[in-house]
Amino acid sequence: MKRLTILKTVPDMINIKRLDSQTADFWTSLDELLAWESVSNEKVDTSVKQILSNVRRNGDRAVIELTNQFDRMNVSNISELEIPLDRLQQALDGLPDEQREALHTAADRVRQYHEHQRQSSWSYEDEDGTLLGQQITPLDKVGLYVPGGKAAYPSSVLMNGIPAKVAGVSEIIMVVPTPDGEVNDLVLAAAKIVDVDRIFTIGGAQAIAALAYGTETIPSVDKIVGPGNIYVATAKRHVYGTVGIDMIAGPSEILVICDGKTNPEWIAMDIFSQAEHDEDAQSILVSQDEAFLSEVNDCISKLLPGMERNEIIKQSLQNRGAMIKVKNLDEAIEVANHIAPEHLELSVENPESMAKQIRHAGAIFMGRYTAEAVGDYCAGPNHVLPTSRTARFSSPLGVYDFQKRSSLIMCSEKSASRLGKTASVLARGEQLTAHARSAEFRINKDL
Numbered sequence: 001m002k003r004l005t006i007l008k009t010v011p012d013m014i015n016i017k018r019l020d021s022q023t024a025d026f027w028t029s030l031d032e033l034l035a036w037e038s039v040s041n042e043k044v045d046t047s048v049k050q051i052l053s054n055v056r057r058n059g060d061r062a063v064i065e066l067t068n069q070f071d072r073m074n075v076s077n078i079s080e081l082e083i084p085l086d087r088l089q090q091a092l093d094g095l096p097d098e099q100r101e102a103l104h105t106a107a108d109r110v111r112q113y114h115e116h117q118r119q120s121s122w123s124y125e126d127e128d129g130t131l132l133g134q135q136i137t138p139l140d141k142v143g144l145y146v147p148g149g150k151a152a153y154p155s156s157v158l159m160n161g162i163p164a165k166v167a168g169v170s171e172i173i174m175v176v177p178t179p180d181g182e183v184n185d186l187v188l189a190a191a192k193i194v195d196v197d198r199i200f201t202i203g204g205a206q207a208i209a210a211l212a213y214g215t216e217t218i219p220s221v222d223k224i225v226g227p228g229n230i231y232v233a234t235a236k237r238h239v240y241g242t243v244g245i246d247m248i249a250g251p252s253e254i255l256v257i258c259d260g261k262t263n264p265e266w267i268a269m270d271i272f273s274q275a276e277h278d279e280d281a282q283s284i285l286v287s288q289d290e291a292f293l294s295e296v297n298d299c300i301s302k303l304l305p306g307m308e309r310n311e312i313i314k315q316s317l318q319n320r321g322a323m324i325k326v327k328n329l330d331e332a333i334e335v336a337n338h339i340a341p342e343h344l345e346l347s348v349e350n351p352e353s354m355a356k357q358i359r360h361a362g363a364i365f366m367g368r369y370t371a372e373a374v375g376d377y378c379a380g381p382n383h384v385l386p387t388s389r390t391a392r393f394s395s396p397l398g399v400y401d402f403q404k405r406s407s408l409i410m411c412s413e414k415s416a417s418r419l420g421k422t423a424s425v426l427a428r429g430e431q432l433t434a435h436a437r438s439a440e441f442r443i444n445k446d447l
Contacts, residue, residue: 055215062206070177111166138169141219143243144224145225148203154189156226165194173196198219225384233248249387251388255361259347264298280316339389
């Protein structure tokens with residue numbers, strides 16, 4: 001692929017941290033760069049606890065008061081905070097054709113991908129006639145939190161709602177704040193495509209509390225999913241155990257491994273795609289080609305002034321961004337597995353081969369033509385991904401997050417005798433006599 005020739009004179013060079021894997025303090029410096037405390041601080045924590053307690057005690061009244069306070073609303077009845085479902089169809093019908101088609105295309109691809117994840121119940125019978133297996137059932141109710149206001153996140157509605165529906169969830173309760181009464185039709189249209197069951201225009205910690213504990217009007221759910229600010233994330237952490245949650249997400253991340261043969265402007269823009277989320281987002285480029293790292297840095301400086309969110313991008317790259325020089329691509333893989341990034345681009349000659357060596361990543365984007373951005377919207381896989389190195393032990397949101405597994409056990413008379421003897425020995429070894437005798441009652445000495 002043709003490489004871009006960069007002029008020597010470029011405007012406003014951005015000071016992005018450079019690391020070299022061959023230096024003695026490399027791994028320590030890398031860990032310092034990656035360090036992130038996602039939630040929370042004492043002031044936020046105290047405020048969230050008060051809100052949760054208020055909603056739990058006072059139900060609808062607390063939700064109304066807090067919504068009026070934080071979203072600058074003037075609501076007197078909880079019914080004013082529920083959007084009629086026919087309003088969703090109006091929103092979808094009223095979209096420009098291009099937007100409506102894009103939403104449907106994205107939804108179809110996301111649905112098709114997630115249908116491959118659907119799990120089925122199974123069982124088998126062992127030689128003694130014991131039936132063993134697993135029964136798969138969907139959750140009954142799920143709460144979907146969607147950020148609101150001027151920002152529009154229809155993709156969040158699709159990515160969280162579609163796998164729940166594919167799993168067979170009976171009811172999705174969506175909450176979306178509407179500060180100053182501003183309703184976003186793209187979000188409502190996406191909710192129609194997903195076929196959510198009820199929508200309330202509430203947000204923040206009070207919305208999480210209402211979904212977790214229930215109010216006179218808003219039903220409690222079994223699990224809460226969807227992104228939010230620090231108050232939402234802190235509230236989700238506190239209600240976990242009362243309900244399930246998807247994850248506590250940190251800032252967006254991208255790690256790009258490039259062999260130096262991709263257009264550096266493409267790589268610069270891929271880096272921008274995550275840096276523009278917020279000042280705490282993290283974008284890292286790894287290459288064995290030091291000259292290429294400099295080319296990308298030059299492209300960043302050249303392209304940045306034309307970006308609408310250039311100040312956010314600049315702060316993100318200077319605060320938490322990095323360019324890492326490694327000895328070779330094998331070492332790049334080692335670095336990637338240590339970082340365990342949310343998004344990993346393998347912009348190299350043989351990406352499929354390299355991907356097999358990646359143990360920790362939320363999503364892997366293979367090849368020079370695969371921009372992370374397509375994964376955010378319409379590729380098919382879920383864009384709700386583990387951040388802050390949690391890809392070491394967790395996975396993207398999927399249908400399996402909305403299904404439960406129950407173990408199945410049914411003993412025959414013969415297997416009850418055989419297994420009862422084993423259980424009796426182990427139970428008496430633990431001095432749990434009732435356990436032992438319960439199993440012993442079913443032992444048939446004639447078998």
